[in-house]
Amino acid sequence: MKGLLRNNIYGTLSNAKVFAGFMILYGIFGVAVISQSVQIGYVMIGIIGFSVSAIIVAKNEFTTKWGKYKLTLPVRRADIVKSQFLNQVIWLLAGSCFVGIELGLSWLFHGCLFDQPIDILTLFALAISMSLFMGAIFFPLFYAGGEEKGEVFWMIAILCAFGIDYTIVTILNSMLEPGITCILCGAAALIVSSLAAFGVSYMVTIRIFMHREY
Amino acid sequence: MENILELQQVSKTFSKSNFTLDHVSFSLPYGSIMGFVGENGAGKTTTIGCILNTIAKDAGAVKLFGKEMLDTDTDIREKIGVVYDGDNFPGHWTAEQLSKVMQGFYTNWDDALFCKYLKDFQLTPRQRIKHYSRGMTMKLAIAAALSHHPQLLILDEATSGLDPIMRDEMLDVFLDFVQEEDHSILLSSHITSDLEKVADYITFIHNGRLIMTVSKNDLVYHYAVMRCKESQFLALERNDIIAYRKRDFQIDVLVADGKEAQRKYKDVVVDHVSLDEIMLLLVKGERV
Numbered sequence: 001m002k003g004l005l006r007n008n009i010y011g012t013l014s015n016a017k018v019f020a021g022f023m024i025l026y027g028i029f030g031v032a033v034i035s036q037s038v039q040i041g042y043v044m045i046g047i048i049g050f051s052v053s054a055i056i057v058a059k060n061e062f063t064t065k066w067g068k069y070k071l072t073l074p075v076r077r078a079d080i081v082k083s084q085f086l087n088q089v090i091w092l093l094a095g096s097c098f099v100g101i102e103l104g105l106s107w108l109f110h111g112c113l114f115d116q117p118i119d120i121l122t123l124f125a126l127a128i129s130m131s132l133f134m135g136a137i138f139f140p141l142f143y144a145g146g147e148e149k150g151e152v153f154w155m156i157a158i159l160c161a162f163g164i165d166y167t168i169v170t171i172l173n174s175m176l177e178p179g180i181t182c183i184l185c186g187a188a189a190l191i192v193s194s195l196a197a198f199g200v201s202y203m204v205t206i207r208i209f210m211h212r213e214y
Numbered sequence: 215m216e217n218i219l220e221l222q223q224v225s226k227t228f229s230k231s232n233f234t235l236d237h238v239s240f241s242l243p244y245g246s247i248m249g250f251v252g253e254n255g256a257g258k259t260t261t262i263g264c265i266l267n268t269i270a271k272d273a274g275a276v277k278l279f280g281k282e283m284l285d286t287d288t289d290i291r292e293k294i295g296v297v298y299d300g301d302n303f304p305g306h307w308t309a310e311q312l313s314k315v316m317q318g319f320y321t322n323w324d325d326a327l328f329c330k331y332l333k334d335f336q337l338t339p340r341q342r343i344k345h346y347s348r349g350m351t352m353k354l355a356i357a358a359a360l361s362h363h364p365q366l367l368i369l370d371e372a373t374s375g376l377d378p379i380m381r382d383e384m385l386d387v388f389l390d391f392v393q394e395e396d397h398s399i400l401l402s403s404h405i406t407s408d409l410e411k412v413a414d415y416i417t418f419i420h421n422g423r424l425i426m427t428v429s430k431n432d433l434v435y436h437y438a439v440m441r442c443k444e445s446q447f448l449a450l451e452r453n454d455i456i457a458y459r460k461r462d463f464q465i466d467v468l469v470a471d472g473k474e475a476q477r478k479y480k481d482v483v484v485d486h487v488s489l490d491e492i493m494l495l496l497v498k499g500e501r502v
Binding site: 001002003004005006007010011014060061064065066068069071072073074075076077078210211213214 | 263266267268269270285286288289291292294296298300301302303304305306307311314315316317318319320321368
């Protein structure tokens with residue numbers, strides 16, 4: 001597992017370095033200006049962007065024979081899948097830290113730019129949920145549908161993740177009265193449903209990957 | 215347990231391409247090198263895929279170190295080194311990073327040995343792999359395959375991207391590797407001259423079927439090709455013919471015992487035969 005995680009981290013780093021550069025510049029801009037929209041954009045792009053960098057690693061491994069070569073190494077197929085899901089969680093957390101620092105600095109200089117501080121929680125829940133749904137949709141599609149269609153699958157995964165979260169939020173808003181309960185329930189529903197989807201997807205992906213031939 | 219690798223009636227059909235690997239059986243003894251020869255698309259990579267479990271066989275058995283290797287048998291894979299044709303590793307890595315990753319996979323990874331190979335093969339550890347030439351990437355893959363002290367090397371067209379000098383260097387490395395009695399190599403290649411230099415056994419495969427496995431000494435010292443006229447060919451006993459190929463004014467006939475053929479058919483020219491010619495006769499000729 002150590003080798004797999006190192007492999008994924010090295011793989012993600014090459015993309016994440018470029019993305020982190022962009023996020024630093026965007027972060028400086030975000031701290032400099034007083035804008036709620038910029039902050040919302042930063043949270044969404046930061047967390048989802050790092051997650052995309054992580055899932056793209058799986059796709060890139062099949063541009064060389066490394067994806068096939070890994071199967072000849074002393075690791076189980078289930079561990080390969082596990083490492084990819086773990087890698088996504090690691091980069092999701094990295095993205096969250098990045099975003100957290102920027103929001104913290106912005107708050108330090110300008111105070112809270114949101115209507116109420118709890119909105120930040122909702123925003124984090126939404127971005128994390130979208131990232132988890134994206135991974136949950138991408139990995140089984142990727143292994144079932146073929147590695148050469150990786151780009152299409154991650155675009156489908158992002159759109160579906162957005163659609164699912166939008167549906168959840170819409171349903172909850174129609175069911176609950178506006179207020180703190182609605183916000184907390186919404187955030188919990190987003191996190192719990194995406195975590196459940198991520199868990200189910202992990203098991204489905206293992207089943208698919210066990211039968212893949214290279 | 216005298217074979218490091220055994221294939222028994224291994225079959226695999228790809229319905230989309232209509233290709234079938236048809237009941238392939240052979241064994242690789244400890245301490246030897248087996249050349250696995252066949253034209254492009256003959257089934258070499260599919261066979262290797264079945265051995266390494268990257269492809270699920272439909273039928274038959276593959277035994278590595280006397281045991282069928284399952285996905286969970288990581289201890290068996292610790293003892294195998296693999297090199298594929300082309301880019302084995304991500305291009306944005308350096309050899310140094312590759313070593314760090316491999317340390318995480320293999321309990322026996324020997325960083326000092328890997329560095330020695332890098333030095334011997336004149337590979338720069340901090341250069342990105344994508345900036346290596348094709349020959350350098352193949353040498354890196356061979357270095358990586360050897361640096362965890364494997365007992366079995368499986369090389370799929372590993373020398374095909376190398377120039378003759380580099381190939382010769384690599385063949386020396388392979389010969390050095392099999393100095394240990396419990397080390398073996400399965401070397402798939404269509405560069406038959408390499409196999410003539412190093413292989414102890416040659417296995418021929420064509421259209422997914424195993425044509426024959428024979429020791430190289432037999433091939434060199436006994437196998438021969440008879441250059442026959444039509445009338446001479448008709449006079450041959452069918453049992454003596456392995457394969458024949460009609461050419462403009464003669465028929466080339468592959469026989470298993472050149473000396474015996476010369477004794478039996480005195481008026482026929484009998485020549486030594488190269489692996490290339492054997493492959494041509496087996497693939498393009500007709501078999502009896």
